[in-house]
Amino acid sequence: MKMMSRTTSLSTILLRGRPRTALLAPLTLLCCLMPGLSAAHEQKTAVTRILFNESTGNIEVMHRFFIHDAEHAAGVVFGEAQNLMESADSRKFFSNYVINRFAIAAEDSGGETTQLNLEYVGEEIEGQFLWVYQEAKQLKDLSALSVVHVALRDIWPDQANLVNVEKDGQIYSLSFADSVESLRVEL
Amino acid sequence: MAMSYYPKEGGTLWSDLSTEVVIHTLEVYSRFSFDFPYPTAISLNAGFLGGMEYPMITFNGPRTTLQDDGSRTYSLAEKRFLIGVVIHEVGHFYFPMIVNSDERQWTWMDEGINSYLDSVAGREWDAEIPWGVEPRYIVDYMVSQTQVPIMTQSDSVLRLGPNAYSKPATAINILRETIMGRELFDFAFKEYSLQWEFKRPTPADFFRTMEEASGIDLDWFWRGWFYTTDHVDISLNRVYEMRMDTENPDIDYARQRETEKALPPSLYIQRNREEGRQTWVERNTDVRDFYDDNDQFTVTNKERNSYNSFLEGLEDWEREVLDRAVSEDLNYYILELSNEGGLVMPVILEMEYVDGSTEEMRLPAEIWRKNATQVKKLIVSQNELLSVAIDPMQETADADIENNYYPRRIIPSRIESFKSEGGGSLIGRDVMQDIKTELKTDEDDEQDN
Ligand SMILES: [Zn+2]
Numbered sequence: 001m002k003m004m005s006r007t008t009s010l011s012t013i014l015l016r017g018r019p020r021t022a023l024l025a026p027l028t029l030l031c032c033l034m035p036g037l038s039a040a041h042e043q044k045t046a047v048t049r050i051l052f053n054e055s056t057g058n059i060e061v062m063h064r065f066f067i068h069d070a071e072h073a074a075g076v077v078f079g080e081a082q083n084l085m086e087s088a089d090s091r092k093f094f095s096n097y098v099i100n101r102f103a104i105a106a107e108d109s110g111g112e113t114t115q116l117n118l119e120y121v122g123e124e125i126e127g128q129f130l131w132v133y134q135e136a137k138q139l140k141d142l143s144a145l146s147v148v149h150v151a152l153r154d155i156w157p158d159q160a161n162l163v164n165v166e167k168d169g170q171i172y173s174l175s176f177a178d179s180v181e182s183l184r185v186e187l
Numbered sequence: 188m189a190m191s192y193y194p195k196e197g198g199t200l201w202s203d204l205s206t207e208v209v210i211h212t213l214e215v216y217s218r219f220s221f222d223f224p225y226p227t228a229i230s231l232n233a234g235f236l237g238g239m240e241y242p243m244i245t246f247n248g249p250r251t252t253l254q255d256d257g258s259r260t261y262s263l264a265e266k267r268f269l270i271g272v273v274i275h276e277v278g279h280f281y282f283p284m285i286v287n288s289d290e291r292q293w294t295w296m297d298e299g300i301n302s303y304l305d306s307v308a309g310r311e312w313d314a315e316i317p318w319g320v321e322p323r324y325i326v327d328y329m330v331s332q333t334q335v336p337i338m339t340q341s342d343s344v345l346r347l348g349p350n351a352y353s354k355p356a357t358a359i360n361i362l363r364e365t366i367m368g369r370e371l372f373d374f375a376f377k378e379y380s381l382q383w384e385f386k387r388p389t390p391a392d393f394f395r396t397m398e399e400a401s402g403i404d405l406d407w408f409w410r411g412w413f414y415t416t417d418h419v420d421i422s423l424n425r426v427y428e429m430r431m432d433t434e435n436p437d438i439d440y441a442r443q444r445e446t447e448k449a450l451p452p453s454l455y456i457q458r459n460r461e462e463g464r465q466t467w468v469e470r471n472t473d474v475r476d477f478y479d480d481n482d483q484f485t486v487t488n489k490e491r492n493s494y495n496s497f498l499e500g501l502e503d504w505e506r507e508v509l510d511r512a513v514s515e516d517l518n519y520y521i522l523e524l525s526n527e528g529g530l531v532m533p534v535i536l537e538m539e540y541v542d543g544s545t546e547e548m549r550l551p552a553e554i555w556r557k558n559a560t561q562v563k564k565l566i567v568s569q570n571e572l573l574s575v576a577i578d579p580m581q582e583t584a585d586a587d588i589e590n591n592y593y594p595r596r597i598i599p600s601r602i603e604s605f606k607s608e609g610g611g612s613l614i615g616r617d618v619m620q621d622i623k624t625e626l627k628t629d630e631d632d633e634q635d636n
Contacts, residue, residue: 043237043348044348045346045348045349047327047328049327049601051600051602053600053602053603055603056600056603058602060600060601060602062600062601062602064327067264068264068265068267068268071262071264071265072236081252081262082262083262083263083264084262084264085262085263085264086262086263121602121605121606121610122605122610124605127317127319127321127324128267128317128318128319129319129324131601131605133601133602133605135602160346160348162327162328162331162333162346162349164327164330164331171330171331171332172332173331173332173333173334174333175331175333175345175346177345177346
């Protein structure tokens with residue numbers, strides 16, 4: 001420890017020709033990804049809870065993202081840097097992105113399928129997470145759910161999303177990893 | 188020497204923070220393990236998302252954004268990420284670069300242990316930043332049905348993030364703060380670091396060294412957290428209230444009579460009264476006899492004699508114990524607990540009494556030793572118990588909070604509380620933008636009108 005001294009900016013690396021235009025940004029990001037990167041904390045994972053709330057009669061959908069992941073994703077999608085903690089607009093942009101990459105189709109006992117009309121409820125920050133909320137009315141006759149969840153997975157191939165469906169005290173888990181885009185669970 | 192290499196894109200984010208974070212990390216990690224043995228520690232800005240570790244050098248991602256006016260800015264999330272990623276990658280100098288576990292076999296041994304220690308260093312850097320290893324955040328993963336145990340060879344691990352990073356990091360934080368206590372844990376962890384410095388520890392070496400250095404049997408903890416996919420969910424199902432018998436019939440029988448009187452009266456008899464209906468016995472008092480003035484709780488000398496001979500039969504010390512118990516007149520409660528999640532953990536109880544006082548009681552995990560699914564606990568208190576809460580500080584990753592309270596409480600869902608708070612907490616305000624708002628004066632108001 002006694003050997004340490006403070007040396008800031010000991011040398012400077014200049015990256016020439018780094019693309020600055022917004023359109024090229026997503027490409028750069030993808031090119032720079034290396035397999036086997038060791039992330040600080042645990043990033044590139046998101047959790048979604050689908051809760052059958054009997055007291056409200058709603059199906060509640062709660063997505064939890066790492067803010068830092070979400071901020072970079074929003075930057076890629078919207079072509080300029082986003083500040084999720086400082087800007088309500090940025091958060092709304094990001095929610096909008098998530099809502100367009102998440103869907104639930106409900107199957108009744110006769111095998112008839114209807115897409116749930118998930119309404120946007122809002123979003124909020126909790127610690128290092130950003131939560132995005134959606135909800136829909138519960139259906140009387142329900143035997144299975146098909147879930148599509150490509151949020152962040154269309155940006156980073158190694159993004160993994162866990163979905164826990166919580167109904168009548170049971171938890172059914174869907175794991176979106178590798179090339180999976182849609183999963184079905186019988187309830 | 189602690190150093191940082193960065194291009195102009197690093198901006199003040201790097202010039203102000205990176206090297207300071209390297210130094211802080213070396214100080215904290217050395218305190219918990221051993222002095223950093225190498226001459227340099229480097230943080231290099233690589234401009235990708237994330238970070239990567241090598242011996243004595245780390246590549247870290249975050250950069251600033253160039254604004255139209257030529258200035259370089261960064262968001263709060265980016266700042267927090269830089270601090271976190273530099274701590275984490277520099278932490279890898281120790282685990283696994285020096286305590287050289289095999290990350291291809293057991294990723295959790297470097298990523299989990301390092302994520303634990305980076306959370307310690309993070310909290311010591313700035314307690315205001317949410318570092319995210321609070322036990323409640325691992326619950327969604329731990330209740331999920333598509334999991335493998337932490338003790339799975341790394342090629343077969345599903346979802347490496349929570350499996351090898353946050354779950355073991357949360358487990359080790361809980362081991363330190365809730366199971367072992369800081370003093371014992373820190374001693375044992377330092378011992379592990381010193382014994383395995385420049386060597387190749389396997390999981391068994393970590394488990395064994397932590398137990399031997401602390402003298403604590405942690406087999407149950409390793410089994411539950413590292414070898415199973417169980418989760419924590421302890422439920423407080425019932426609380427029984429009991430009163431100790433004094434054996435004195437003049438006291439006990441009178442109490443029993445009171446208990447019976449405390450029951451609600453018969454609704455049917457009450458309705459008869461309301462109708463003004465008199466019973467035969469009320470109308471014809473000549474049929475009353477001895478039993479109309481005495482009930483089953485009437486004490487006779489027969490009971491008093493047997494009480495006296497009971498007292499005479501007691502040894503002196505037994506008599507003392509009985510007299511003391513009778514005079515103290517304490518409250519006895521039996522708590523009926525069940526282990527719903529399967530993972531054995533200590534039971535942390537917060538008792539609230541009628542007089543407004545509270546008391547914390549920490550029952551070690553050994554309470555589950557003879558029965559891992561159900562257990563009863565006797566609580567003796569001078570005060571009358573009002574309510575009990577399990578794990579009030581949410582330090583055990585208990586998955587279902589609703590069954591932690593007796594009597595039960597209504598726990599709103601996230602969306603329900605979000606809506607009741609008017610949609611969004613204060614942190615959702617755009618303070619940087621709002622702060623530019625000018626204060627309105629009376630004149631403005633008049634103009635507005
Ligand atoms: Zn790492």
